Amino acid sequence: MSETKKSSESSEPSSQNTDQSDTKKGGFNVFILLPLVIFMGLASLFLWQMANGADPNQIPSVLINKPAPQFDLPALDASFGIKRPDGGSMPGFKTADFIGKVSVVNVWASWCPTCRDEHPMLLNMTQDDRFELIGLAYKDEPANSARFLSNHGNPFDSVGMDISGRVGIDWGVYGAPETFIVDKTGTIRYKHIGALTPRSLAASFMPKLEEILAE
Known part of the structure; x- marks a missing residue:
């Protein structure tokens, strides 16, 4: 047992x-x-x-239909010789500049490969004077930003230098490039993630821009 x-x-x-x-x-x-x-x-x-x-690049943002964050970005230094498309001097920009006109804000940087890919799309936009095209130079050095615009052409009516990336964070930026549409009241209405392409422009970006311009 x-x-x-x-x-x-x-x-x-x-x-x-x-x-x-x-x-x-x-x-x-x-x-x-x-x-x-x-x-x-x-x-x-x-x-x-x-x-x-x-559009998989159109990612919802908590800032859509809300006022643009408060900021005041310095201009690209005039000593670099970069001019507006109309030949005028290049200013910086701040939140108050949005009031009274539609603005397209493009987040870009000289270190960003896809920013080079979309740059021809931005240059084509300079032919339309119904809105301001604003460049937010994200985490970039002024000399590098100026060299990029000198080599590839400047489509921007103004460029703000966000060297620290602080303003980009306030805008909810994931990285460059990104593009926002801001209406005449200073309200963010649209956000596109990634490079603008002929397809995305035709499918979603330009129809939305036309809608906002018509308001």
């Missing part, structure tokens, strides 16, 4: 260990699949947006 009992007791831990091992294996398999499930979910959302004509 004693030997039988010992044999039975010694076999019980083995059964428990087997159960625990199987449980761990089952849990491990779930964690392997979890990233794939998340990826498939995000991919499905992206495809749904595209199928329904949604």
Whole structure:
């Protein structure tokens, strides 16, 4: 009896260990699949947006339909010789400058590769004098910003130097490039994440800009 009992007791831990091992294996398999499930979910959302004509670059912002944050950014120094498209001197800009006219605010930097890609789109906008095109130089050195504009052309009516990135944070900027539309009351109405392209301009950006200009 004693030997039988010992044999039975010694076999019980083995059964428990087997159960625990199987449980761990089952849990491990779930964690392997979890990233794939998340990826498939995000991919499905992206495809749904595209199928329904949604712009994946148009990310909701808490600042939409709210007044632009208060700021006063210094101009790109005149010694660099960068002029407005109309040949005038290049000013900085502040919140009060938005009042009375529609503004397009482009967040850019000389270190940003995609800013070079979208720059021709901005240069084309200089032909339209119904709005102000404003450049917010994000976390950039003035000399580098000036060199970029000298090499690629200046589309901006004014450029504000946000060297520390503090104003960009207040605007909820994720990184360069980003583009905002601000209406005549100084209210942010639209935000585009990433480089403007012919497709995004035609599909969403320009229709929204035309809507705001018509108000």
